[in-house]
Amino acid sequence: MNDFLKVVLVGLPGSGKSTFGRQLATALDFPYYDLDQLIEKKFQMKIPDIFNDFGEGRFREWETETLIEVMSSQESLVLASGGGCPCFNDNMDIINKQGASVYLDVPLEEISERLSLPKLQHRPMFKDLGHGEITLKLKSLLADREFYYDQAKIKLSGGDFSTELLMSELIKLIKN
Numbered sequence: 001m002n003d004f005l006k007v008v009l010v011g012l013p014g015s016g017k018s019t020f021g022r023q024l025a026t027a028l029d030f031p032y033y034d035l036d037q038l039i040e041k042k043f044q045m046k047i048p049d050i051f052n053d054f055g056e057g058r059f060r061e062w063e064t065e066t067l068i069e070v071m072s073s074q075e076s077l078v079l080a081s082g083g084g085c086p087c088f089n090d091n092m093d094i095i096n097k098q099g100a101s102v103y104l105d106v107p108l109e110e111i112s113e114r115l116s117l118p119k120l121q122h123r124p125m126f127k128d129l130g131h132g133e134i135t136l137k138l139k140s141l142l143a144d145r146e147f148y149y150d151q152a153k154i155k156l157s158g159g160d161f162s163t164e165l166l167m168s169e170l171i172k173l174i175k176n
């Protein structure tokens with residue numbers, strides 16, 4: 001890690017990376033970035049349209065390209081990554097080299113409740129799935145992804161995270 005503190009949140013879709021990321025950035029008074037939003041801005045396309053028009057492979061290329069840019073910027077920041085980000089193209093190594101990674105480890109049932117709400121049905125991976133199918137999909141994603149998420153430097157388990165707790169974990173990490 002260099003002189004800047006880059007806090008990068010990782011975890012399954014619906015674990016609260018974007019929501020908690022914003023809260024944490026406010027508490028730390030750091031700029032907040034959402035990797036999906038940076039991709040949409042850079043390539044002028046919505047995430048579901050990238051998946052539909054070009055496929056996941058192209059999305060993962062663009063995701064890594066955007067991640068490298070934000071991780072090499074000369075500033076402290078909070079970054080909410082996308083759920084799949086740590087699991088492709090050495091992205092977890094890129095994150096850990098420049099940043100303080102934090103895994104939001106939320107019970108699958110809780111995430112499933114959140115993602116079943118109609119307003120969240122724009123997420124390409126969960127489109128048109130019912131509650132039971134969402135839980136199964138999350139289980140299968142976690143089986144594939146936990147190996148990468150577990151490489152995070154800090155792990156927060158539960159549903160509701162406190163910015164104070166994470167800040168004290170970050171201080172411990174920096175001191176070590």
Ligand SMILES: Nc1ncnc2c1ncn2[C@@H]1O[C@H](COP(=O)(O)OP(=O)(O)O)[C@@H](O)[C@H]1O
Pocket residue numbers: 011012013014015016017018019020080114115120159160161
């Ligand atoms: N701690 C929480 N308690 C209840 N709902 C939450 C919590 N954190 C996030 N949510 C809700 O869950 C959904 C997914 O959150 P989001 O931050 O977009 O997750 P991610 O970025 O990890 O996919 C959103 O509708 C958000 O309002």
Ligand SMILES: O=C(O)C1=C[C@@H](OP(=O)(O)O)[C@@H](O)[C@H](O)C1
Pocket residue numbers: 011012013014017018036047081082083084085123124125
């Ligand atoms: O888990 C994934 O592979 C994805 C998660 C999404 O981000 P969120 O985790 O913020 O939903 C987004 O990057 C894309 O739809 C792919």
Ligand SMILES: [Mg+2]
Pocket residue numbers: 017018034036080081082
């Ligand atoms: Mg998000």
